[in-house]
Amino acid sequence: QGAEKKDFKVAWSIYVGWMPWGYAADSGIVKKWADKYGITIEVKQFNDYVESINQYTAGAFDAVTLTNMDGLSIPAAGGVDTTAVIVGDFSNGNDAVILKGKDKLADIKGQTVNLVEFSVSHYLLARALESVKLAEKDVKVVNTSDADMASAYKTPDVTAVVTWKPIVSTILESPDARKVFDSSQIPGEIIDLMVANTTVLKDNPSFGKALVGIWYDTMKALASDAAAKEHMAKASGTDVAGFDEMLGTTKMFYEPKDALAFVNGAELKTTTERVSTFLFDKALLGKDAKSAGAIGVEFPDKSVFGDKANVKLRYDATFMQAAADGKL
Amino acid sequence: MRLLNIKPDRTWSFALAALPFAALIGAYLIGSGMRLAENPNDKLLPSFNAMLDAFRHMALTPDPRSGNYLMWSDTLSSLSLLLTALAISTFIALVFGILIGLLPIAGTTFGPVVAVASMVPPLALLPILFIVLGLGDGAKIALIVIGTTLKLIRDMALRVKDIPSELLIKAQTLGASTWQIALRVVLPQMLPRLIDSVRLEIGPAWLFLIAAEAIAADSGLGYRIFLVRRYLAMDVIIPYVIWITLLAFLMDLGLRLLQRKAFPWFAGARTA
Amino acid sequence: MRLLNIKPDRTWSFALAALPFAALIGAYLIGSGMRLAENPNDKLLPSFNAMLDAFRHMALTPDPRSGNYLMWSDTLSSLSLLLTALAISTFIALVFGILIGLLPIAGTTFGPVVAVASMVPPLALLPILFIVLGLGDGAKIALIVIGTTLKLIRDMALRVKDIPSELLIKAQTLGASTWQIALRVVLPQMLPRLIDSVRLEIGPAWLFLIAAEAIAADSGLGYRIFLVRRYLAMDVIIPYVIWITLLAFLMDLGLRLLQRKAFPWFAGARTA
Amino acid sequence: MTGIVFDKVWKEYGDHVVLERIDITIAPRSFVALVGPSGCGKTTFLRMLLGEEAPTRGQILVGGAPLKVEPGADRGVVFQRYSVFPHLTVLQNVMIGREFEHSRFLGKLLGAKRRAAETEARTLLDAVGLAGHETKYPAALSGGMQQRLALAQALNRKPKILLLDEPFGALDPGIRADIHVLIRKIWNENDLTVVMVTHDLSEAFRLGTRVIAFERPRNRPEELERYGATLGDDLAAQTQAGASITRDFEVWPKKIASPLGESDAGTQLDLKLATSNDNPAAS
Amino acid sequence: MTGIVFDKVWKEYGDHVVLERIDITIAPRSFVALVGPSGCGKTTFLRMLLGEEAPTRGQILVGGAPLKVEPGADRGVVFQRYSVFPHLTVLQNVMIGREFEHSRFLGKLLGAKRRAAETEARTLLDAVGLAGHETKYPAALSGGMQQRLALAQALNRKPKILLLDEPFGALDPGIRADIHVLIRKIWNENDLTVVMVTHDLSEAFRLGTRVIAFERPRNRPEELERYGATLGDDLAAQTQAGASITRDFEVWPKKIASPLGESDAGTQLDLKLATSNDNPAAS
């Protein structure tokens, strides 16, 4: 590392907020922007989200799509200095707590809750429990693979799940499924990002520019081109109606200025502190972490939450700013 | 007459063989019917009609996005990975199996490490594999190869050791060198036995293929199953599973035929 | 002297056997060293110290939350599932293997369905399995049983068919009924062979156990591996994998010893 | 009575006629030795007698009644190989027949019955010269010992007919002589009809009261090929392809009730059988 | 010259002494028949001659030089079983020796060389009576045919010493007589020292120029057990436990260069060998 390079690899996984990357790769938008900067960008689809982050953390990819929380707990905690280049959206109802046959969130007390441990679902559960003055010890958490969540719900043993779309939609088709809490009640806390390796980005700013360029071109297509939307819907294994339903609970930032407003807002700092605290409680900031601030997070205004000597996650608005200013 | 002396004739054989299949289908129909009666939108045990629809959709209607027939392009992509991987495993197993089985030096050197390595659960080491091998088709092939090749090697080595020592002595008295023995005595006798071993590895190979496609892929039978699993689209999954089973069965049958045709001496020598 | 006639003596054997292991460890050390030099926090190939730390943390320090030693409670939970499942498979395989191999009627009835079913990739049908068996330990055991038992049955049936027909005839001339033949001639001859077959299924059994624990669990070796995979804690995963390998190896060894001790006649009869 | 009648028996496998019009009556208490070149159908003949194979045409009568279509306890057998159970000790191998007989469900005797069966088995083992080897497994025995064990095992069930398929083919001459004495002894002292296949003509004449020779006809397809003949009339060639009896000797002098006393081993056995209490052959 | 000398050879497996002080000189061009009871060490003797096993003490000299410690092309062998390659046709089985000799790398001959080897092999097959079976696999041959094939295969490499371990033990008498003629013929017409293990004394005397008998001593542990003796002096029992040569006959009249012409088959073979062009044995 530390040198200029020409060939970049980007990993993305199947999730409503990241489906544009698949379309961008297939439709030639990626190539268009890569050519413009004289580089090549390989866009690789992952079905397994965690594996895509692991691969990025291990250095096999230069950029990856992930949530703010996973960015902190996996690459940043793994010592990989990571910069959020694009803030694409936040979950606004995509993630939900679902109870079988019970209408109130408080009924979750004492139940076994199936979810992907240490994922945003776990965080959502923590936030949900907080809202009804419960703690995680009031429930029993069983780690359950996201791929099998839908079928797991069909078994009598499972009475409470926390998961995300499209699994949420599938589960809600069951007549006994009740959504008792969702991410729209904690807006802006589960943020979907495109992050890149900070060193790579510093040495190759054109890579960041290309990413942003690709993204907002694709956003335009998604907003206006029915074929593009159909493509994304298909690729995520559903139809346009299903995809629209998911988009409805996703706060997409179609314009750079919307994303800028969000990333420059004060809310982001509170969220970061909350997430860091959650991760610290779960010992996910590394074994040596002494406090929730063990890993420093830098914001666009260069202010830092936590350890300034150990900044590993950075929200960088300059690329989105360039897009907003038409300077790509 | 003792039960073990009763041999059903052709018609009876056929009827008896069909029985369990009929029972399975019947059980499915009843289960599916019950669930659908309760909730007509139930996705878990779809009706045969629903599966037929899904099959038609996947196999007989071109995908508007790519113009491909999805099921066929999935099949093509999976099969090419699978067959490449099996070919590689087979080759490696043949070489190392003969080395380990025939040469005491190679046996003591590689025997233990192969025995230990074949116990490692490859799925747990996926991250390392993917880093080392990248994520392309190469990694998927490698996973299948790693998952199947060690057992194949052990199998081959055992079968090489099963060759009566008389034959190896005889070859030496005919002036054969180690290399000539490997090439003209051991190798040709191993080929049909290799087919038996490979047949046993078809199942694991599919397993690893599906696991690999579940992690990173954009086509393939395992990928499709994984993709639609989030929607609990059993109407797609079940036909795909049946199709995979059929493919595996046909591969097995093909290998059996190959064995019979290519090694006419083997059937006689095996029973002797 | 021909290469195939050179037999290394004890010291040489030991040195040769150690060679590949040393090479593997060396390769790991170099790879790990290189990655750590670049990024001291690298998680993919942790140093031996880091792994030792993690091992100490998992195996020798009680978990503050539950007070358990995590590695031991994981091991206990996994092993009890695995052994229960293997016991069930073994029993089923023995019964059906003997039925299918010994009785032509049972063979024609169940042979084809077992052959086809053993080709079905069990992981793809998990959802249906869940419905029938729920999500608890039962389902995990069932997955392992389904994953291993069909192959075991086929294996057993083949080995029953391998019994020289002379022995079955002889038993009949001694007045044995089908039941007596199954009980006193076939069963005892199958037991040591069953051990061979079960040894081959230890690997797949672990695989299915890990897969099952990845689906829904709150303890177990596979659970832990998949959990910590979320933050690429290879320093935990690698000791766990080594531990699983060791367990599998010990099980294999135990079965081999059992075979030797419990069936003293077998070694002689096999070579005959 | 245990006379055996082959009534115009044919045996064919598909197109291949193995045995052709076998028409023979075997008197009770005979010791028939069956000789003939390899592949002529001797084993096939024996397998039909066993009930393992059914004749394609004709029928087999035993004691006047049609042969049971499956092997049974009235016909004992010793094959050249695989005649004893590898997983049972010598003693267990002999006892198992009795266990099958008296324990329908478990196939295993306990208590007094077991002790009785064991004594009986030990006597038999003593008679065949295997005393002292009771706890060994067959794999630890030599070929000759295995065959003696197989004989003891078969005899323990007291069959009316004893079928032997080259039982001594793999033994060395000294042991073979011993065992010849043994088999004659056994035949003499039990109400037994013996049919033995052998390759060895001298063995056949030494032991048999009657020697039957099968001949493989020259015009079998492979032979034809070899001798370069053309097949000519297909049907004729086919119907003539089976082996049939070509020679049938009565051996004189009649051997019944004249034990071979000349050899040492013979007298030794004699003594052993005579001193045993519950061996019915000795009473 | 291919004289063989066993110079005070002992063979032990762990504590078990199998052969004890074998001291014997075998003249070139002998036909030695080795007899003895089962388990006395005949096969072990042959395996040491082959170079498959090394003596525990003493040494073996062939043609004056110590024996090569591994099997080689100078010593041919025919075992009772597994003597031919099941995956090769009859013709290929015979040719393979020549292929090993002339094609170091591929082990396969092509073109003219192949045709020459094929002609040579066909002549040999003709001599052993397997003409017409060239394209069959061994599994399709009878036991006698397989052994004849094994002989042809071994002879094709023109060994100086031919080792036979009960090669005809499983054959029926007619076929055995034929093959006796054949082996005598082969021995007569080639510069060959033959060492044959057999169970059959008459075979030994018919074929051998010299018959050597091994004896299994009575005081082997299992025998001791059987005869109820106590072991007494352990060491003495142990050192005496090996078989050694007990009798050694020269067979008269000397048989060299006197082919057995009496039997039909013999003359037939004679003719075949005489009319073939490139069989060196016939020239």
Ligand SMILES: Nc1ncnc2c1ncn2[C@@H]1O[C@H](COP(=O)(O)OP(=O)(O)OP(=O)(O)O)[C@@H](O)[C@H]1O
């Ligand atoms: N199940 C079978 N199917 C087809 N052909 C068979 C079968 N069993 C035997 N034969 C054929 O029947 C013929 C006689 O075989 P059989 O075993 O009775 O000969 P045999 O006289 O016992 O020979 P040997 O002395 O070698 O034991 C052979 O040509 C054999 O190939």
Ligand SMILES: Nc1ncnc2c1ncn2[C@@H]1O[C@H](COP(=O)(O)OP(=O)(O)OP(=O)(O)O)[C@@H](O)[C@H]1O
């Ligand atoms: N590799 C071995 N390890 C230990 N003991 C052996 C080995 N090979 C042979 N023996 C023993 O040496 C003795 C002689 O065996 P060998 O095979 O030479 O006898 P044999 O005379 O050929 O008998 P047979 O006539 O049965 O073929 C036997 O007691 C046998 O158990």
Ligand SMILES: [Mg+2]
């Ligand atoms: Mg026979």
Ligand SMILES: [Mg+2]
């Ligand atoms: Mg021997």
